[in-house]
Every structure is written in structure tokens, then in C-alpha cells.
Amino acid sequence: MNAARSAQAVELVDANHILVDQGVLDAFGHVSVRTDDDPHRFLLARNLAPALAGPGDIQEFTLDGETEDPRPPYLERFIHAEIYRSRPDVRAVVHSHSAAVVPFSVAQVPLRPVMHMAGFLPAQTPVFEIRDTMGDASDLLIRDGRSGQALARSLGSGAVALMRGHGSVAVGPSLRVAVYRAVYTEVNARAQADAIRLGPYTCLTENEGAATVATMATQMDRAWGIWQARARARFAEPG
Numbered sequence: 001m002n003a004a005r006s007a008q009a010v011e012l013v014d015a016n017h018i019l020v021d022q023g024v025l026d027a028f029g030h031v032s033v034r035t036d037d038d039p040h041r042f043l044l045a046r047n048l049a050p051a052l053a054g055p056g057d058i059q060e061f062t063l064d065g066e067t068e069d070p071r072p073p074y075l076e077r078f079i080h081a082e083i084y085r086s087r088p089d090v091r092a093v094v095h096s097h098s099a100a101v102v103p104f105s106v107a108q109v110p111l112r113p114v115m116h117m118a119g120f121l122p123a124q125t126p127v128f129e130i131r132d133t134m135g136d137a138s139d140l141l142i143r144d145g146r147s148g149q150a151l152a153r154s155l156g157s158g159a160v161a162l163m164r165g166h167g168s169v170a171v172g173p174s175l176r177v178a179v180y181r182a183v184y185t186e187v188n189a190r191a192q193a194d195a196i197r198l199g200p201y202t203c204l205t206e207n208e209g210a211a212t213v214a215t216m217a218t219q220m221d222r223a224w225g226i227w228q229a230r231a232r233a234r235f236a237e238p239g
Contacts, residue, residue: 004036005043009058012043015179016050017231018224019094022183025050029096029167031182032080033175035060042084047072051235065145076141082148083155083171090171092178097167100189105162111188113204114195118188119212120159120181123203127162128154140166160185176220179227 012033019025032044042061045053046069059069065081067073080093104111110124130140133150140163142148155161155169159181162168170185172178195201204212 002037005060006055008033008036008043009055011175012045012058013053013055014228014231015092015094015175016045016053017235018179018227019096019182020051021231021234022186022227024094024096024098024182024186026097029094029098030074030076030080031092031094031175031179032061033092034084034090039084039088042080044074044077044080047074065148075143078145078148079142079151079169082145082152083169086149086152087155087157087171089173092172092175094170094178094182095167096170096182096186098182098186098189100186100193101162101168102165103193104189105164105166105168109196111160111162111185112192113188113209114192114201115184115188116204116208116212117216118184119204119209119216121185121188121209122158122160123206125160125162126154126156126158127164129164130166131164140164174220176224177217180216180220180223183223183227 015031019031027049030044032042035041035043040063043058044061045057046059059067059073061067061077063081063085065077079095083090083093105127112124113119113121128151130138133147142151160168160170170178170182172181
């Protein structure tokens, strides 16, 4: 791995640890980044719990989900491969099973933006139904290019898509933005569920969402800085 990709690998490790520290990932889920010097490749940790990932655990993949690394890869690497293939604007992808989001993937209530930190969410977040592609006997995992392509179509040009009974994907034009979106998709889901219990609630308009996205684009380093410091302190090697 060259110097540029090594630097990306270090940031990707931070992303794994941040997402665990923020309660978005646990033993499962994963985050990837498109390589800076080749848009047809991406970096993703090998098949292990995200909290355990280190720079030496990062694998390099083609858009066919193939790697020369002999260690077992994540089963659902095709989520990342097919989104990168269909969305040249996407530089990073997070797949999670975050607890507050999953209910919106199975309920008849759409996930909607209710707070200014989540203005990137659409008026109604799309829900990917794997039965439409893989029938009613799958394990709900994105195990191949065909199901990955179907998920990418459901995501469309948006920032987030839910996966029925499974979780979600969040994407962004940078690793830091994708991590931010994954974190605040979970936070927004909790806030919306609380609002629903209180009664009628108000969502952001499309224009409000666009305005908040423009504002928050200037604040990514602020969020990343504190999240990185917390995660590095939590997952520091003993000694």
C-alpha cells in the first residue's frame, strides 16, 4: 500500500472507531473509502469487529468486490462496490444496523428529517426491499453484485437508504461527511421516535434541509475532531 493509501487507511481506522464510539456500529457493520488515486478501487477493513480494526487490517478492493488479500473479507462488501460503481460522486460508504434506525425500515412511518443536523435526509428516506430482488428466503445480506446493484438503485442520488429489517447505508463526498451522516441518521431517528410519542410533529422543508446541509458542510472538521479524540482515547493501545 502506497503512502497516500496508508494515510487513507489510518483515517479509515479512525472512522471505524468513531462509529463504534458513537453507537452506530457494534460487532457488525462497516465503513469504506474510495481510494484517492484510483476511483475504481476502495478500502475496507477485513472481516472483523470494527472496534478491533487497525491499519494492518485494511484491504483494497476492486468495484467487483475482489481483493488480493487472502484474509476473509466482509460478506457485504458488494454494498460498497456497487454504490461506488453507480455513484461517482460518492467517496465513502457506511453500512450499519444502528438500533434507532432499524424500526423505521419495517414500520409504515417514514424516516424524515426533524432536526437541523440531519437536513441531508430526504422528505421520506427510501427503504430497500431485498425480497424484490432475492425472493422471500434470503438472509437479508447483500452477498453479490446483483443485490448490491438493487440497493444502489434504491439509494438513487440520495445520502441515506434504509434496508428493511437490516439497517441502512449512508454515503458522502468524503469519509468525514459519510461518518457524520451515519451518526446523525441515528440521532435523528431517536428524535423522531420521541416526537411521534408526543403527538403531531414538524419536519424540515426541502429548502431548510438544503440550507442546513450547506451550513454543516463547513463544520465537518469540528465534529470529526472531537469524535476522533474520544475514539482514540477509548481504543488506545495499552502501554
